[in-house]
Amino acid sequence: MSAGKALPKANRLAFLSQPAPASYVAGLGRGASGFTTRSDIGPAREGPSAEAVAEAQTRRGEEVEADPEQYQDPDNETGLFAGTVYEQDDEEADRIYDAVDEKMDRRRKARREAREAEELAKFRAERPKIQTQFADLKRGLAEVSDAEWENLPDVGNLTKRRRKDFREGRTFAVPDSVIVGNRESTQYENALDPMQQDSGGFETPAESGTITNLVELGQARDKVLSLRLDQVSGTSSTLGGSQTSIDPKGYLTDLNSVQLRSDAEIGDIKRARMLFKSLVESNPKHAPGWIAAACVEEHAGRMVVARKLIKAGCEQCPKNEDVWLEAARLHQTADAKIILANAVQHVGQSVKVWLTAANLEGDVKSKKRVLRKALEHIPNSVRLWKETVNLETSPADARVLLTRAVEVIPTSVELWLALSRLETPDRAKGVINKARKAIPTSHEIYIAAARLVEQDVANKLAAGQDASKEMMLIDRTMESCVKELRRLQVLLTREQWLKEAERCETDGSPRTCEAIVKATIALELDDEDRFDVWLADVEGAEQRGLTGTARAILAYALRVYPDRRDLWKRAAELEKAHGSRESLDAILERAVHHCPQAETLWLMAAKEKWLGGDVPAAREILERAFVANPESEAIWLAAVKLEAENNELGVARELLVRARTVADTERIWMKSAVFERRHGQPDAALETLETAIKKYPKFAKFYMIKGQILQDKKDIPGARAVFAAGMKACPKEPVLWILASRLEEADGRSIKARALLDKARLVNPHTDTLWAEAVGVEDRAGSTQQTKALLARGLQECQTSGLLWSMAIWAEPRASRKSRSVDALKKSNESPMVVCAIARLFWAERKIDKAREWFGRAVTKDDGGADLGDSWAWWLKFERQHGTKEQQEAVMAKCAAVEPLHGPVWQSVAKDMKNLGKSTREVLDLVASALQ
Template sequence: MTRIKPEVEVEPETQISDQFNDLKRSLATVSADQWANLPEVGDLTRRNKRQRQLLQSQQRSYAMPDSILSGLASSTATETSIVDEETDFESISRARDQMLGHQLDRNAGETASVDSAAYLQADTESFSTDEISDMQKTRSIFRSLRKTAPHVPRNWIMSARLEESARKYDAARRLINEGCLLNKFSEDVWMESLRIHGSQPKQQKLIISEALKFNGSSVRLWQAAIALETEKSRVVRKAIEANPGSSELWKAAVGLEPAAANKTKLLRKAVSLIPQSIDLWLMLIDGAEELEAKKQWLGEARKYNPRSHEIWLAAMKLEEGATGNEVKIERLFNMAIRRLEMEEGTNTQGPDKDTWIAIAMECESLGFPLCCEIITRTVLERDISSKNYTMEEESIIADCVIAAQNAVEGDYPQVARSIYAVLSRQYPTNIDVWLHYTGLERRDIPRLHQVFQEALKFNSESELLWLMYAKSRWQDANDVTGAEQVLQEALGFIPHNEEVWLAKIKLATATGDFTKAKAFFAEARGTSVRLWYKNVHFLRFMGMRKEAETLVEEGLRKFPGCEKLHLQRGQIETEDPYAKAIEGSSAQPPHGLASARNAYLAGTKQCPSSLALWTLLALTDEHLGVVIRARSTLDQAILKNPTLPELWVAKIRLENRQNNVKQARAASVAALSKFPHSAAVWCEYLPLCEKASQRKNGMMDALLKTGNSSRILCFIGVQFWKDGKFTKARTWFDRAVKADPANGDHWAWYYTFMQQKLGGEMESFMAEFEQVELINEGECWNATAKAVENYMKDKTAVLIQVSQLLRSQSVYQGI
C-alpha cells in the first residue's frame, strides 16, 4: 500500500523576514540611554565549561624532584602543604629560585659585591647528605655548571664540597685542583684547596706557594702562608713587600717582633705608609714609653684622622692617666665632638648616643672613671637639650632611666651614676629622678646622704625625701642624733606634716625616750585627728588611763566624727571584747562592759558606716548575755550599710558562737547571694558545707568568683593541711603570701604550718618574711599589732602571737 505524503505549503523566506521589518524600523527610535541600559546577555553555552577549567587549574599538581622536596622539608608551611597533598606554589617558586641560584651567580660573574668567604661558608653549612637525597642528579647539575662556566670559581668549590659531604675526599681534592688550574687568580678557590688539603701540610705549602705566584696581593693567602710556616718573620716580610698597604700584615709583623724598639720602628714605618689605620696608630701610642712621645704620636694621628673618635678617646685616657685633670679631659672631648660634627659633606658620621654610652662603659671597665663620667654627662646633656622641644619630660626621663638600669645590670655603676647626675641637674624638682638616684647609692651611705642633701635643696617640702633621709641616718648609719636633726630641719619647711611628726615620735619611743615622745605628741597633735588618737593609744600603752580618758573626751568634742576616738573610748572602759570573741572565751564579762557599750553606741550614731563600731557593739551585747540585742544590732547595721559584706560575716560568726549551725548556714547562703565576689563571705560559707564534695566544688567556685583571692588561697591551704596533704598545703600557702605579701594572717598560717611540719626550713621562711617591708592587712594581724600591749613589738613577735590566735579559731579546728 502506497503511503500518501501530505502536501505542506512552504512560504518563501522573504515572508519570514518581512515579519521583523516593523521591529527593525522601531529601533531607530531607541535613545542613547536606552542603548546603554540594555542588559548583557550571559554566555550560557560556555559558562559551565569555564567553571570546570578553573576548578581543574586549582587542583592541578606538579611532579617535583627529590632535591626540591628535601630542601623544602625545613619549611613549616611546606611541610603542611605536602602532608595535606595541596600544592603550595609559593614554596615551589622559592625552591626553584634556590636551585637556579648557581646560574644567577655565574651570570653575575666576579663583579657581584658579596662577602665571598661568608657566602661560601654558608654554602658549606647548608650541604648535607641528609638533605641531598638524589646525589647523582646533583652531581649532574654541578657537572653541567662546570662545563658551561669553567672559569667561575664557585662552581668548582661547590662541586668539591658536594663530594666532601659524601665522604669522597679524593674526588673533592681532584675537583678543587682542577678548579685551581682553571681559576688561578681566584683567592677563594685556592683558600678552599688549602682547607680540603688540611690533613696534608706538605701539600698545603705547595698549594700556597703556587697560589701566591698568581695572587701576590691577596692578604688572606699571605696570612695562610704565615700560619703554615715555622719561620714566620721571613714570610711576613715578603707579604709586606707584596702588600705594603695591609694593616693586618703590619700587625702580624709587630706581633712577631720581640724587641720594643723594633716594634716602634715597624709601627712608625707602617703609619707612614697607612696613616689612616687607627689600629696601627693606637699600637704605636701604647708602645711609646715616654709621655711626650705618646702626645707627639697622638698629635700626628689626629692630623691624619681628625674624625676618628678612637684617637680622641686615646688622648683623653692618656690625659687621665697622666694628670687626672678633669677640665682638660672635658676640653678634649668637646673638641672631639665639634670636630666630628664638622665637614658635613663627608660620609663619615660620629658615634650616636648609645654608642657613646657603650664607650663610657668600656672606659669604666678599663679604669678610666673620669673619661666615663665626662662622656656620659656631655652626651646626655646634648641629647636632652635636643629633645626638649620634641619630647615630653617623662619620656626623656624614662629613656635615661632605662639606660641607667641597663648599666647597673651590666655592672657599670659609674655610668648609671653619671646618668642620674645629669637627670637630677636637668630636672631637679622631679621626685622620681631622685628616688632612682638614691636607690642606686643605697650601698654607699656617705654618697647616699650627699644625694639626699642635694635633692632636698630643690624639694624642701617633699615629705618622702625627708623621711627617707632620716631613716637612712637612723638605720643605715646608726646616727640617732643625725636623724633627729634631719626631722627637726624638715619641720622647718613643713611644720604641720603628720608623717614627719610621727617619725619623730617613733624615733623617740624606739630609743626609749618616752618623756620626749609625750612632749612631741602634745606639741604636734593640734588640729590633727590622726595624731590625737595615736596620742591616746600612746598614753594607754604608758598606763596613763586618766590622761587617756581626758584626752579622748577632749578629742571627741573637737572631732565628734572620728571613728577611732570612739573605739579608744570604749576600749579604755574595759578589755577589748573583740579578741575574747575570736578566742571563744567562756570567761565572765569583765567590769565596765556597760560603759563600753554606751561608748560604742554613741559612736554608731556619729559614725553609722563604721564596721568596727557596729561589730564591737554587737560583741559587747553578746558578752553581756543579751544575744537577741546583738542580733538586732547587726540587723540594724546591715540595713544602714547594705554594701558591707563584713557585717554579714559578723552575723554568721555570732550564730556559730551560739552553736546555731542552721541559722549560720542560712545566713551564709543569704550573704553569698548578695556578695558572691566577697572572699570573706566565702571563708564563712565553705566550712558550713555539710559534705566534703560540696565544699570542694565550693572552693573552685570561690576561686572563680573572687578572682583567685589570697584569702581563698590561704583557706584552701588550711583545708589541705587538715586533710593531711602537706605538699599541696605548702603550695597554696606559698601562693597566698605571694599574691598578697602585706596580709599578716596569711604569713601567720604559713608560719604555723612550717613550724609544725617543716621545722628544718624555718630559717629560709623567716628570711623571706623579713624581706617584706610592710604588713598592714589581715583581720587578726591588725587586731594584734594595734593592741596596746604590743605597741613596741616588732613584726616577728606579732607573727608568733597571731599564729597562736589563729589556731584557736573554731573555723579551722581539726588541724
C-alpha cells in the first residue's frame, strides 16, 4: 500500500479489528495500564502480562522498577525477634511501660488542657465571638411578645427615594435554548446511553485517573486552617523563622489616635463651609453665623482659618458678647486676654465677658483687679459682687464689700443674707430688719430672722437661762411672715413651705422648722383630707430621714385630733425609733391622758417603764389603766405578766383569780392554766382547764393544753381522749389534728397517725400545715416514694404554699434544686420560707455573699417574713459558720427587736416547758442549734 493513498473505508474498519502488535501497550507512554472493571459490558481484553510490560520498557530504554519483596529473607519474614517466645516477664514489662505512658499522658493532659483553656480565655477576651457580643440583646428578645413580633415592619426602602434601575423599561427576547434547557433541567434519565453501550461500557473515575484521596484532603484542610488561626492569633512564623513584630493592641491604639475622615464626612464639611460662607457674606452682622463657621473650621482641624473667621466676626459684630467669648476660646491665654480687653470696650456691660477675663488671670490679686473694674462698669450685677466677695479671705473685707453691695442692689436677697451671716448676732438683727423693709415679699428673710432668734435660744439654754419668750418669738415671726406675704399677694404653696422647713432642719435649725410647719401645714387643705395628708407627710419625711419635720407635723396633728389613738401610736413609734426615753414617756403620758380607753397606749406606757427598769411606775400605770378599763383582758394579762416576771407569783395568781371574775374570757382562763403549768402545778392547771372547757367548750386551746399535760404525765389514753373530744368539738382547728397525730406516732401507731391526718385534710381542705405534717410522718417512717407522692398532692391542692414549696426544693436531687426554686419563687409569690430555702441553697453552694443577701430578704419581707423565727435561726447559723462576731451580733439584735413568734422549729422550742421565760436571744440560740 502506497503512502500517498488513503485506506478505503472497508480497510479502515478491518484495521480496528486486527490484533495489536506484541510489544504494544496502550497508554504506556503516559503511565497508564490496562485493567478490567465490573462495569464492563461484553467481552473485554486482557491487559499485557508483567513480562510483556518489562520487555517493552527494556526496548524503550526505561529502567525496570525493582520488586521490593525480592530481597526478603523467607526464613525471617517478621523481624529480628520473631522466633522468640513471649514470656510472662515480657507481658509484665509491656504492662508497666503502658501504665507509665498512660500516667505521663494524664499529667501532661491536665497541664495541656489548663494551658489551652487559659490561651482560649485570653483569645476570647481579646476577640470575643459575635454571639458573645450580642448575648445580652438575644436575652432581651425573650421578653418580646408575639404581638410585638407581628408588629415589626417589613424591610423596605427608607430613603423615600425611588432607586433608578438601568434595566427598568428594557426587555430582552429569551432564546429557545434557555427555555428548553430550563425545561430539561428538572427531568431524570431512566435509560442507558446506547453510545456508551456500543463502546464497551461506561467510563469510571478510575479510568480517567482522577481517584480522590479523602484522607489527604482532610489533612491539607486542617493544615490550612491551622495556618490561618496562627495568623489571626499573631503567632505564625515567617519564612525566615522569625515571629511577627506587630502588636495587635498597640496597633489598634495607634489607629484610634489617627483621625480619619470618611468621604461622607469630608463632603459634609465642604457643604457646611460653603453654607456658612454664603451666610456670613449675605448677612455679615449675624453673629451665630460667624461662630458656626469658625466651629466648622475648628472641627476640620484648620485653627488658623477658624481664628481668622472669628476675628472677622468680631469686627463685623462688635456688640455681640458670644463672638468675643468664642474668639477668646479659640486663642491661647495671652491672646485671649488681649481679645477680651478689646471686648470690654465694645460690650462693657457683659457680665460673661468680665467673668471670663477674670478666670483667665492666674493669681487672685489680678482676678480681684479685673472684678473690681467690672463692678465699676456693672455695679448692679449680683453675680459679680458674689464672685468678688468669694475671693476675699478676710471676713472684715467681705463685710465691707457686702455692705456696699446691698446699698447698690437693695433687692438682692442673697446679698442681705450673706451680710447677715458675716455680722455679729446683734448687728445681724439690724441687717435683717433693713432687708425686710427693702424686700417685704421675701420669705427667706423672715426665715433668716427666725433662725437668728433660734441662735439666741440655743445660747440661753446653754447658759441655763429661760428662753420661752424667744421660742414664742420664733412662732410669731413665721405667723407674721405668712400673713404679710398673703397681704402682699405672694402665695407660696404648702409643698414649698414644707421644703423650706426640711431645709431648715438640714441646716441645723429644728425650732424654725417646727415654726414653719406650725404656720403652714394646714394651708390649702380641706377638713376631711387633713388627717390622711398629714400622715402621708409624716411617712415621707421619715423616709427621707427628716425626723424633726415629721415630729413637728405629728405635734400639730395631735393638737387638731387629740382623740385619735392611731395618731398617738404613730407618734410613740416615731419617738421610740428616733427620740429619747424621756420624750417617749412624755408622748405616752399625753396619749393615755387624751385616750384613756386605748388599751394599746396603756400597755405601751407600762412596757416602756418596765423596760426602763422602773417597775413601780409600770404598776402605777397599770393601776390607772384598771380604773379606766376595768374589764380589759389585755391590761389584766399585762399586770399578771409584770408580776410573774418579777417573781411575784402570789400576786400574779391573785390577779388571775380576780381577772377570771371581772373579765371572764377564754384567753384569761387559758393564761391561768398556762401559768399553773409553767410554775409546776399541773393538777391545778387540769382543774382550771376542766372548768374552762365546761364554760367554753368550743375553745380549741383548752384541749391542746390539757392533752399536752396528760401526755407529759405519760397518760396516753387520757391524752388521746382529750384530743378526740377536742377534734369533735373543734374540727376546724388543724393544730388539734396535728397534736393527735403526733401522739399516735409517738405511741408507735403510725397507721393511726396517717388516718387522723387523712381525715383532718377532708375536714380542713387546702391547709398546708396538715399536708406538711403528713409528709413529715412519711419521711420519718422512711417511705421516700410515699413522701414525694404526698408532697406532689399537697402542692396540687395548696399551689401557693410557701411551706410546701420550701419542702419540695429540698426533696429534689441536688442538680434540679435550682430550677425547682425558680418555680417555687413564682408560684408562692416570693414567700419568706421559699426565700429562706433559696438562701440555704446559695449557702450549700458556698456563695456566701448571695446567701447573706437572700437571708436578709427573707427576714424583711412585708408578708410576715420578720415574724418567722426559723429564718432568723438559719441566718444566725449561717453567720456562725461564715460570718464575724459583729455580723452574728447584728442578726441577734435585729431578731430581738422584731420578737418573732412563728415557725415550726421556733414554736416547738419556744413553747417547751424547759424554755419558758427565756428571752428572744436565748430562744434564737437554741433554735439555731436545733436546726438541721
